[in-house]
Amino acid sequence: MSYQRIKFYQTGTFTVGNRLLEEGERTVQAQKDRTNSLNSGHRACQGCGEALGARYALDAVMRATHNQLVAVNATGCLEVFSSPYPESAWQIPWLHSVFGNAPAVASGVAAALRAKGKTDIRVVAQGGDGATVDIGFGCLSGMFERNDDVLYICYDNEAYMNTGVQRSGATPARAWTNTTQAVGTEPGNPMNVGKNLPRIAMAHGIPLVATASVADLHDLETKVTKAMSIRGARYIHIHVPCPLGWKSDPAETIKVARLAVESGLFPLFEAEGGVVTDRTPIRKQVPVEQYLVLQGRFEHLFSPRDEQALAAIQAMADRNIHLYALLPTEPAMGT
Amino acid sequence: MKQQIEGSQAVAQAVALCRPEVMACYPISPQTHIVETLSRKVKAGEVGNCQFLNVESEFGALSVLIGASAMGARSYTATTSQGLLFMAEAVYNAAGLGLPIVMTIANRAIGAPINIWNDHSDSMAMRDAGWLQLFAEDNQEAVDLHIQAFRLAEELSCPVMVCMDGYILTHAFEEVDLPTQEQVDEFLPPFEPVQVLDPQDPVSIGAMVGPEAFTEVRYLAHHKHLQALEAIPRISQAFQDIFQRSSGGLLKLYHTDEAETLLLALGSVNGTIKDAVDDLRAKGWRVGAIQLCSYRPFPLHALRHVVHNAKRVIVIEKDLAVGNGGIVSSEVKLALQGLPTLVDTVIAGLGGRPISKAAVIDTVKAACLEGLEEPHFLDLNWVAINRELTRQAEQRRSGPTPENLLREVGSADWKTG
Amino acid sequence: MERKPFAITLDPTSSLANHTGNWRTMRPIYLDHLPPCNQGCPAGENIQGWLYEAEEGKYEEAWRKIMEENPFPAIHGRVCYHPCETVCNRGQLDEAVSIHSVERFLGDHAIEQGWQIEAGKATGKRVLIIGAGPSGLSAAYHLSRMGHAVTIYEAGPKLGGMMRFGIPQYRLPRNIVDAEIARIEAMGVSIHMNRKVENLEMAIKEGIFNAVFLAIGAHLSKRVDIPSPDTGRIVDALGLLKGMEGKEVPKIGRRVVVYGGGDTAIDAARTAKRLGAEETLLIYRRDREHMPAHDSEVKEALEEGVLTRWLSMIRQVDENVITVEEMKLDEKGYPQPTGRMETLEADTVILAVGQEVDTRFLQDVPGLEISTDGVIQVDDTMMTGRLGVFAGGDMVPAERSVTVATGHGKKAARHIDAYLQGFHYAKPPSNSVAIFDRLNTWYYTDADQSHQPYLDLARRRASFEEVVGGLDASTALLEARRCLSCGNCFECDTCYGVCPDNAIIKLGSGKRYEINLEYCKGCGMCAEECPSGAIDMIKEIR
Numbered sequence A: 001m002s003y004q005r006i007k008f009y010q011t012g013t014f015t016v017g018n019r020l021l022e023e024g025e026r027t028v029q030a031q032k033d034r035t036n037s038l039n040s041g042h043r044a045c046q047g048c049g050e051a052l053g054a055r056y057a058l059d060a061v062m063r064a065t066h067n068q069l070v071a072v073n074a075t076g077c078l079e080v081f082s083s084p085y086p087e088s089a090w091q092i093p094w095l096h097s098v099f100g101n102a103p104a105v106a107s108g109v110a111a112a113l114r115a116k117g118k119t120d121i122r123v124v125a126q127g128g129d130g131a132t133v134d135i136g137f138g139c140l141s142g143m144f145e146r147n148d149d150v151l152y153i154c155y156d157n158e159a160y161m162n163t164g165v166q167r168s169g170a171t172p173a174r175a176w177t178n179t180t181q182a183v184g185t186e187p188g189n190p191m192n193v194g195k196n197l198p199r200i201a202m203a204h205g206i207p208l209v210a211t212a213s214v215a216d217l218h219d220l221e222t223k224v225t226k227a228m229s230i231r232g233a234r235y236i237h238i239h240v241p242c243p244l245g246w247k248s249d250p251a252e253t254i255k256v257a258r259l260a261v262e263s264g265l266f267p268l269f270e271a272e273g274g275v276v277t278d279r280t281p282i283r284k285q286v287p288v289e290q291y292l293v294l295q296g297r298f299e300h301l302f303s304p305r306d307e308q309a310l311a312a313i314q315a316m317a318d319r320n321i322h323l324y325a326l327l328p329t330e331p332a333m334g335t
Numbered sequence B: 001m002k003q004q005i006e007g008s009q010a011v012a013q014a015v016a017l018c019r020p021e022v023m024a025c026y027p028i029s030p031q032t033h034i035v036e037t038l039s040r041k042v043k044a045g046e047v048g049n050c051q052f053l054n055v056e057s058e059f060g061a062l063s064v065l066i067g068a069s070a071m072g073a074r075s076y077t078a079t080t081s082q083g084l085l086f087m088a089e090a091v092y093n094a095a096g097l098g099l100p101i102v103m104t105i106a107n108r109a110i111g112a113p114i115n116i117w118n119d120h121s122d123s124m125a126m127r128d129a130g131w132l133q134l135f136a137e138d139n140q141e142a143v144d145l146h147i148q149a150f151r152l153a154e155e156l157s158c159p160v161m162v163c164m165d166g167y168i169l170t171h172a173f174e175e176v177d178l179p180t181q182e183q184v185d186e187f188l189p190p191f192e193p194v195q196v197l198d199p200q201d202p203v204s205i206g207a208m209v210g211p212e213a214f215t216e217v218r219y220l221a222h223h224k225h226l227q228a229l230e231a232i233p234r235i236s237q238a239f240q241d242i243f244q245r246s247s248g249g250l251l252k253l254y255h256t257d258e259a260e261t262l263l264l265a266l267g268s269v270n271g272t273i274k275d276a277v278d279d280l281r282a283k284g285w286r287v288g289a290i291q292l293c294s295y296r297p298f299p300l301h302a303l304r305h306v307v308h309n310a311k312r313v314i315v316i317e318k319d320l321a322v323g324n325g326g327i328v329s330s331e332v333k334l335a336l337q338g339l340p341t342l343v344d345t346v347i348a349g350l351g352g353r354p355i356s357k358a359a360v361i362d363t364v365k366a367a368c369l370e371g372l373e374e375p376h377f378l379d380l381n382w383v384a385i386n387r388e389l390t391r392q393a394e395q396r397r398s399g400p401t402p403e404n405l406l407r408e409v410g411s412a413d414w415k416t417g
Numbered sequence C: 001m002e003r004k005p006f007a008i009t010l011d012p013t014s015s016l017a018n019h020t021g022n023w024r025t026m027r028p029i030y031l032d033h034l035p036p037c038n039q040g041c042p043a044g045e046n047i048q049g050w051l052y053e054a055e056e057g058k059y060e061e062a063w064r065k066i067m068e069e070n071p072f073p074a075i076h077g078r079v080c081y082h083p084c085e086t087v088c089n090r091g092q093l094d095e096a097v098s099i100h101s102v103e104r105f106l107g108d109h110a111i112e113q114g115w116q117i118e119a120g121k122a123t124g125k126r127v128l129i130i131g132a133g134p135s136g137l138s139a140a141y142h143l144s145r146m147g148h149a150v151t152i153y154e155a156g157p158k159l160g161g162m163m164r165f166g167i168p169q170y171r172l173p174r175n176i177v178d179a180e181i182a183r184i185e186a187m188g189v190s191i192h193m194n195r196k197v198e199n200l201e202m203a204i205k206e207g208i209f210n211a212v213f214l215a216i217g218a219h220l221s222k223r224v225d226i227p228s229p230d231t232g233r234i235v236d237a238l239g240l241l242k243g244m245e246g247k248e249v250p251k252i253g254r255r256v257v258v259y260g261g262g263d264t265a266i267d268a269a270r271t272a273k274r275l276g277a278e279e280t281l282l283i284y285r286r287d288r289e290h291m292p293a294h295d296s297e298v299k300e301a302l303e304e305g306v307l308t309r310w311l312s313m314i315r316q317v318d319e320n321v322i323t324v325e326e327m328k329l330d331e332k333g334y335p336q337p338t339g340r341m342e343t344l345e346a347d348t349v350i351l352a353v354g355q356e357v358d359t360r361f362l363q364d365v366p367g368l369e370i371s372t373d374g375v376i377q378v379d380d381t382m383m384t385g386r387l388g389v390f391a392g393g394d395m396v397p398a399e400r401s402v403t404v405a406t407g408h409g410k411k412a413a414r415h416i417d418a419y420l421q422g423f424h425y426a427k428p429p430s431n432s433v434a435i436f437d438r439l440n441t442w443y444y445t446d447a448d449q450s451h452q453p454y455l456d457l458a459r460r461r462a463s464f465e466e467v468v469g470g471l472d473a474s475t476a477l478l479e480a481r482r483c484l485s486c487g488n489c490f491e492c493d494t495c496y497g498v499c500p501d502n503a504i505i506k507l508g509s510g511k512r513y514e515i516n517l518e519y520c521k522g523c524g525m526c527a528e529e530c531p532s533g534a535i536d537m538i539k540e541i542r
């Protein structure tokens, strides 16, 4: 686990803040004067996980860099809802070029900073899953391979949302999208397809690869902060539910994200130099069904019940649990 | 200092003298010697603190420069042909964002069929991307235009392509007068960006713009090019003041006064054309030549002014607007709208086919005496074409045209690269 | 013109001009809901409220919060049957918060620290309280805080009522009773002991009282008719327990039989055990399940070696033996005779079959209504049929416990206060109950209940030392922190953190939060995630 969970009674470090903890043990998000890198007035949907994830991550970067930060953004929901002329929601220097080049643009920013000797300013590149695992993959791999001093953050909402919910290489098995419709003999996205980008990133041997979720803020912030303490190419993959594309209740964005983690479908782990070094254990394991049933994009698995598919998805979760040892006994109570 | 040097090496030296801060490159013939030289120079510490990135694609290369330039760094790359098309989205984007990147285009044909030799199809494909496009006649001019390009780009906050003919220039050893660092420093002030990514003064660059402002944004891009029409000659003059030689500008004229027939072309073919003009003039033909040095912005008024007394302009161009004809000639026609001047299109030198002085002379004569069909393809092998057309008409599965033609012309040993 | 390129480059945070609040169809509001514990507390304590203070180690604030409702935290922390814990939401998660043990800690801590409560500014009104049990004392305490001059007439030689003459010391040490009562005395209450009121109207007239609170408890032991040649060997439990407070320890036989199934029976049995009875047998008509005594008390009695005989009725008491008939329960759970008799050896029989109110001196009070089962009728302001005379505690129809009596005292005080000022007191309405389903329990850490230490058995059997120990400060702190703060914001910052639109304003420590309706899109995430269920989504009104 990337951070020492404080098993203080009441809510410990599970909540955003906790008045019973020392200031320093609360999250950046709990601070009254947090920086709100992505400010109000943006046009994200109600309950957008990506908007939340971006503020979570970038506020932590701002904190870690004393606001010496430049962000590069791929085309996608985050870019579109944050910066439609004439209003921008960003409080940080921010550059959007095109859909598939954010990692390279960020490499360029980093190179310019190196050339100018301004290495106190740090660079973050960010994009959706489509920008990351699909169209920008070449640039991303290049950035990794050169070990450029860039933190790349992927906000994984598991489809091309900005264009109206089409399948990406990160769309999960059997999920409905507008290009993997719930019709035919195997409704939704086929089984056993798609890319596991964190593992691919690890294969580049870069200093840090981590997965995170909007459902575990302490974990997310710790990983981001750690990433900013390292030079070189770093990759953080954040799971961000999209109520529109997942057909879930906007109020349940965090809940859905939490169940993805708790079911084992979205493992939280950390890898250094290509080797898994840490994982965040599941707190209260749940069957994948509990996660799937909240999302309309999996509705066809329940009416009528598709036992085979449900079992196959459960097997995927079980495999993660096994692979990353997500079910250790919790350490004893107390601090 | 004058020296015998390969065009690519000379350009690399010139670029290095411009104190670039970030370069990102991806190899493609015939640009390779430029980037190889620069990579060595950077690694040897000869280019200050410049960062040289070996990237994964041309798209990546230009994207790196978009980031670097937005961060306020002087940025450079070189490419050609397939590489330029591969970066196309970023090419438009760099211009849209107004980032003053300088890029050498070692002009080369575009496949299929894959062809590594010179023509202008590549930069023509990007002619509306918003970049300024300057064409060099020889390696001296290539060197000089690069130095001017940085000043021009940064003054206008607009990217510039310096186009030089692949192999013909890039790989030619010629005498080139390479400037000194002092001269370049005197001519080229440090880069002061109009916008920059700065944590002290944050801005959001690259907004999404809707119908309410998009036309205005595009007009402003156009306006930059109109400003360039004034800036290019001024900067060329400033260059002459320091370097004591004339280079660049919008148009370069050769015996255009009193000429009835004017040849117009871009790039290195102007050398051949000038020789042909000399020969023809010696025989009493009233011909002259115009080198279109700035293709973007297109100097409509300057051209009209030069041409307005001529009877005929023969545009020799190394490109083809398939389905239409001449790209450059269409624009020349636009410049001459309303004048009685005839405009001929001569498609020549595609995929590296040599343009001989004799062919130019024959073409001028033919045009003046019989007139040319529109467009006119120089040296077209009609025998091969007719046979292929017949074959295609006879059988559905006629096979791939390029290979068939190669067999026709009997030179299957043409290199590919 | 702007230095920045038109339209493609924008000023930071200019989105604030875009008021996304107009997307909203539902709006979040912060609403404190009634925690089940508070609802379940007969003394009306704001349990969640004082636990909240205790969680931060603010013991004095916590104690003072209890004292607003209940003057006896150290006593209640020991003898209250804590119905709050029965309904505590945490019980559905793992185990209920051990509210009483934290309350006891706070009460004891306050005694150690000598914390005191001041009387209110004098109003000039005089109130007579008859009986100094928990109900009377509670009323005295609250009325004093309101500034009324309180006089107590108590028939007995000491204060505390059943807290002193009923509940045995091993459950409620007398120094605790003394300390918490002393605090009330110190507020300036005028106390007259050994003053049994025989004539109510006269007492009122003599003392020129503006109002009266009757709290005389239920002190008459009920009798059952059991044929016996030697009634001397039959004693009543109250007498025994009361005797414990006298100079001489009551004498009992070697083999003691206690007859009854309530808490008094258990206390009598455990007391007999401690007094040296070799064998103490509890006889009850029904079975353990149907016993009115609290389970923990029964358990402790059994641990101490009290023997039981369920489903038995005493038919005859003779010298050294008693005859019992075996009973069986009918469908309704009532005991029915079987005719099967048995004799058992017994030297002493202690009857613990209930208490009645001694209403004799109230018979003639005009308007005052006494029901057939001998209790005094009151309205919902605790006033009897006699204007200005209120009553509470064991003498009115309600559950008989220290806590109910204390709650009655408070309630009566509020109504007396209103009566004296000529208005009607109405309890402020509370929001709906924070039921378990309102909570988002994922956020709470797993934490088992802390357990209070027990005296070892040998000492329990032989002495009147307190059986159950208190929590130490650190354990009490952790126990307090097990509270889920049901329905009440505990400033965990979760809503503030999870809002994707930064539409929640954190006002700072202790000041909670505010919704910024200019930007709140009404997604409901804050309400969904709030661990304590302190946010409601309501229909947007425009």
Ligand SMILES: Cc1cc2nc3c(=O)[nH]c(=O)nc-3n(C[C@H](O)[C@H](O)[C@H](O)COP(=O)(O)OP(=O)(O)OC[C@H]3O[C@@H](n4cnc5c(N)ncnc54)[C@H](O)[C@@H]3O)c2cc1C
Pocket: C079, C080, C081, C130, C131, C132, C133, C134, C135, C136, C153, C154, C155, C156, C159, C160, C161, C162, C163, C166, C167, C168, C195, C196, C197, C198, C215, C216, C217, C218, C219, C241, C263, C264, C267, C361, C392, C393, C394, C395, C400, C401, C402, C403, C404, C405
């Ligand atoms: C053995 C036993 C154990 C118990 N254990 C518990 C327990 O663990 N937890 C719990 O919550 N409850 C317990 N109870 C019940 C609880 O003690 C009573 O419900 C509570 O004390 C009632 O309070 P009260 O003020 O109404 O009456 P009391 O406590 O009975 O006080 C009435 C007072 O009025 C005085 N008085 C009576 N008549 C007059 C008069 N005419 N003039 C002046 N003064 C008069 C009496 O002397 C007495 O002091 C127990 C009761 C008994 C008997």
Ligand SMILES: Cc1ncc(C[n+]2csc(CCOP(=O)(O)OP(=O)(O)O)c2C)c(N)n1
Pocket: A050, A075, A076, A077, A078, A099, A100, A127, A128, A129, A130, A131, A132, A135, A157, A158, A159, A160, A161, A162, A163, A168, B089
């Ligand atoms: C080269 C290119 N192809 C396609 C698009 C259209 N496009 C814009 S955003 C987008 C989807 C973005 O998906 P993702 O990266 O997952 O981000 P999300 O919107 O889901 O957050 C697509 C397909 C584009 N802008 N550019």
Ligand code: SF4
Pocket: C035, C036, C037, C038, C047, C048, C051, C087, C088, C089, C090, C097, C099, C482, C483, C484, C485, C486
């Ligand atoms: S958890 Fe706390 S607030 Fe909730 S019922 Fe229990 S004691 Fe009361």
Ligand code: SF4
Pocket: C030, C488, C489, C490, C491, C492, C493, C494, C495, C496, C513, C529, C530, C531, C532, C533, C534, C535
């Ligand atoms: S989420 Fe936490 S801070 Fe917000 S209202 Fe609920 S308890 Fe209070």
Ligand code: SF4
Pocket: A047, C027, C028, C498, C499, C500, C501, C502, C503, C504, C515, C516, C519, C520, C521, C522, C523, C524, C525, C526, C527
């Ligand atoms: S999370 Fe924010 S936007 Fe959503 S309802 Fe709550 S305050 Fe409003």
Ligand SMILES: [Mg+2]
Pocket: A128, A129, A130, A155, A156, A157, A158, A159, A160, A161, A168
């Ligand atoms: Mg996506």
